[in-house]
Amino acid sequence: MIIKKYIACLLALAAMLSLATSCSENDGPYIPKRDYELNPKLTKTLYKRALYDEKVDDLLNLWVYQYVFEYTSVGPDMKTPVRLTGVITMNPAVYNREVEPKDLMLYNEFTTAKHGERTSEDEFQDLALYMNKLHNGIAISADLYGWTLTEDKPQAYCCTHITAQETMDCWDAAMEILKDLDYNVEGLPIYNVGYSSGALDAMAMQRYVDAYRPDIKFKATMVGGGPYDLEAIYKNYLETDTTGYICALPLMIVAYKETFNMPFEYSDVFQEPLASHIDDWILSKNYGTWDINGLIDSKKHISEVLTPTACDINSPVAQMLIKKFRENSVCGTGQTWQPNTDTKYFVYHSTADSYITHEVGIEMADYLKSKGCNVVTDFKDDGDHVRNGILYFTAECLLIMAGQKFEIPEGTTIDY
Numbered sequence: 001m002i003i004k005k006y007i008a009c010l011l012a013l014a015a016m017l018s019l020a021t022s023c024s025e026n027d028g029p030y031i032p033k034r035d036y037e038l039n040p041k042l043t044k045t046l047y048k049r050a051l052y053d054e055k056v057d058d059l060l061n062l063w064v065y066q067y068v069f070e071y072t073s074v075g076p077d078m079k080t081p082v083r084l085t086g087v088i089t090m091n092p093a094v095y096n097r098e099v100e101p102k103d104l105m106l107y108n109e110f111t112t113a114k115h116g117e118r119t120s121e122d123e124f125q126d127l128a129l130y131m132n133k134l135h136n137g138i139a140i141s142a143d144l145y146g147w148t149l150t151e152d153k154p155q156a157y158c159c160t161h162i163t164a165q166e167t168m169d170c171w172d173a174a175m176e177i178l179k180d181l182d183y184n185v186e187g188l189p190i191y192n193v194g195y196s197s198g199a200l201d202a203m204a205m206q207r208y209v210d211a212y213r214p215d216i217k218f219k220a221t222m223v224g225g226g227p228y229d230l231e232a233i234y235k236n237y238l239e240t241d242t243t244g245y246i247c248a249l250p251l252m253i254v255a256y257k258e259t260f261n262m263p264f265e266y267s268d269v270f271q272e273p274l275a276s277h278i279d280d281w282i283l284s285k286n287y288g289t290w291d292i293n294g295l296i297d298s299k300k301h302i303s304e305v306l307t308p309t310a311c312d313i314n315s316p317v318a319q320m321l322i323k324k325f326r327e328n329s330v331c332g333t334g335q336t337w338q339p340n341t342d343t344k345y346f347v348y349h350s351t352a353d354s355y356i357t358h359e360v361g362i363e364m365a366d367y368l369k370s371k372g373c374n375v376v377t378d379f380k381d382d383g384d385h386v387r388n389g390i391l392y393f394t395a396e397c398l399l400i401m402a403g404q405k406f407e408i409p410e411g412t413t414i415d416y
């Protein structure tokens with residue numbers, strides 16, 4: 001039944017498509033000027049399916065081409081040069097130059113935890129890649145630190161200032177490669193897109209270009225299901241004592257401890273057996289998120305995974321984490337950045353999302369509105385975070401990029 005609904009939703013997507021700066025002070029760590037050469041290098045070209053389901057891929061002919069490349073950026077200390085990888089994705093018509101690319105998309109990937117789980121990897125398929133098959137655009141994604149060439153290092157998960165710098169470097173490197181390959185990308189509209197943790201990274205990129213890159217103008221930033229206020233997410237987990245995605249908080253806490261060298265022991269934050277298995281279950285990257293959920297036990301309450309100390313927001317450990325969560329959030333306490341009001345924003349979040357409360361989606365939209373931005377929202381019950389949420393989000397993004405009008409729940413109609 002789930003597979004049938006999945007196929008039906010994809011077919012509906014295909015049918016729908018056939019119808020037709022300002023700067024502000026930076027919130028957080030100093031981001032350096034680029035004092036290193038990007039030196040982009042094309043390493044391989046892939047032709048692969050866009051989705052995991054081979055029958056769906058074949059049914060809708062969802063095959064894409066990818067250029068995988070290396071480039072120089074910085075590591076988590078924001079100083080040390082490091083080689084990272086990125087990927088340029090396009091459908092066969094654009095790849096073969098049968099049609100000109102319609103636009104560019106900066107696609108910020110969602111949460112991954114296992115070796116090989118990045119969009120540039122040979123065997124990894126990402127749901128959002130089919131946006132390129134059904135739409136004649138070119139997408140650019142950064143693998144980020146902790147993956148591919150640096151897979152032996154901890155990932156900087158939800159470390160927004162770091163990921164923004166690395167993604168910006170990836171974008172500039174990709175532009176050089178596309179021009180070298182004679183793709184006509186000059187002056188194309190740019191869409192900044194991300195779902196789940198990728199939505200947080202997308203808004204971090206919006207903040208970055210607003211502060212440092214006035215030469216880049218996003219036509220629209222489109223985000224869904226994101227944890228934009230990490231402090232609020234943490235407190236929500238503690239208050240509700242539940243989540244549909246038990247691995248999320250451990251993944252983030254581990255990334256923060258390793259990335260920022262935070263002075264606590266894992267036993268201060270996690271109960272057993274997780275406390276003794278961080279190296280094996282998370283840092284080894286031998287397991288995907290669903291595997292980690294099972295190892296921790298997805299039925300557990302937050303208070304059965306975190307220690308009483310970590311569950312006490314007034315404890316030194318919790319306050320230490322909250323400070324870092326606040327620094328890496330893009331809305332909430334202390335945020336003052338001014339989003340570009342020339343960019344249009346689409347904020348989506350299913351009200352039935354058990355992974356990340358939709359209240360932070362509302363908070364993100366309200367923040368943008370308070371700064372005078374043009375914001376379209378969609379907050380309704382579209383089911384949970386993954387099975388339905390990402391499908392509805394992707395469908396609406398496709399409609400926006402196709403220039404279609406669409407009606408949001410409040411009855412407002414906007415024409416992009």
